[in-house]
Amino acid sequence: ETGVTQTPRHLVMGMTNKKSLKCEQHLGHNAMYWYKQSAKKPLELMFVYNFKEQTENNSVPSRFSPECPNSSHLFLHLHTLQPEDSALYLCASSQDPGLNYGYTFGSGTRLTVV
Amino acid sequence: DQQVKQNSPSLSVQEGRISILNCDYTNSMFDYFLWYKKYPAEGPTFLISISSIKDKNEDGRFTVFLNKSAKHLSLHIVPSQPGDSAVYFCAAWRSGANNLFFGTGTRLTVIP
Numbered sequence: 001e002t003g004v005t006q007t008p009r010h011l012v013m014g015m016t017n018k019k020s021l022k023c024e025q026h027l028g029h030n031a032m033y034w035y036k037q038s039a040k041k042p043l044e045l046m047f048v049y050n051f052k053e054q055t056e057n058n059s060v061p062s063r064f065s066p067e068c069p070n071s072s073h074l075f076l077h078l079h080t081l082q083p084e085d086s087a088l089y090l091c092a093s094s095q096d097p098g099l100n101y102g103y104t105f106g107s108g109t110r111l112t113v114v
Numbered sequence: 115d116q117q118v119k120q121n122s123p124s125l126s127v128q129e130g131r132i133s134i135l136n137c138d139y140t141n142s143m144f145d146y147f148l149w150y151k152k153y154p155a156e157g158p159t160f161l162i163s164i165s166s167i168k169d170k171n172e173d174g175r176f177t178v179f180l181n182k183s184a185k186h187l188s189l190h191i192v193p194s195q196p197g198d199s200a201v202y203f204c205a206a207w208r209s210g211a212n213n214l215f216f217g218t219g220t221r222l223t224v225i226p
Contacts, residue, residue: 004157033213040123042116043158043203043216056212090157103214105150105157 003027006091006106013081014114021076021109023091029104030096032074034066037088037108049074050096081113117141118206120217128225133191135220137204140185144206148214149178149189152201161202162189194224 004025013019025032034046048056049068063085065077074091091106119138127133137147145166150158164171164178164187171178177190191198204217 006157009155035216040218042118042218045213048212050212092157102160103150103158105159107155107157 004091004093004104004106006089006109008109009107010110010112012112012114013078015081015083017081018077018079020078021089021091021111023074023076023106025072025074025091025093025104025106027093027104029093030071031094032068032071033092033094033103034074034076035090035092035105037090039087043090046076078111081111083113086112116218117144118204118215118217120204120220122220123218124221124223126223126225127194129196130193133189133194133198133222133224135189135191135202135204135222137187137189137217138185139187139206139215141206141208141215142182142185143208144215145209146207147178147180147187148205148207149176150203150205150216152203152219158203191222194222196224196226198222199224 007022031050036044045058046060047066052068063080067075088108090108092103094103117140148163149161151161152158162173162176162178164180169180180187201219201221203219205214207214
């Protein structure tokens, strides 16, 4: 148990589907993140939330829509995705975004867009 | 622009020998460097870190070296064990940033 739980672990969706990824952390952290890991690429930051407020949107297409209802939960709503969006989506949390160590990652959701 | 680079996608090492994983960066403003380890089907886990004011940090079998003039850091694992087989990510952070900057990862295989 890493303290950061992501569901589902695997997701296959068509390009016209709407789905959501869920992340929950039980560590009392104030900052949460969505990262995308594609093959042979660095982990790409997508969004940062600090105390439920979005503080970073790293030029992510609008077909990805984050939601942070509270400091413990983070969602990534997906709609009309493209096959190139297939990747591992990782959620992470930290005490605060300025802290220079100690991201805790979830196990990720492996997304396949067909 | 990729600010943190890991130019070796993979590395194979015999059990008991030393594993050296390398990382280069381009931004001289980075204050802190971290190594994460990732097993298949799991998220990355923090391994070891080093502040930019130091040139070495050691934790058991793991040592990280930082060469600021060369903008280069390396992770040494001695002795390597089969359980060390994983993907290792180098990451960097600078004051005022919202996030860590990650490299592409190096897959280490330790051969029994």
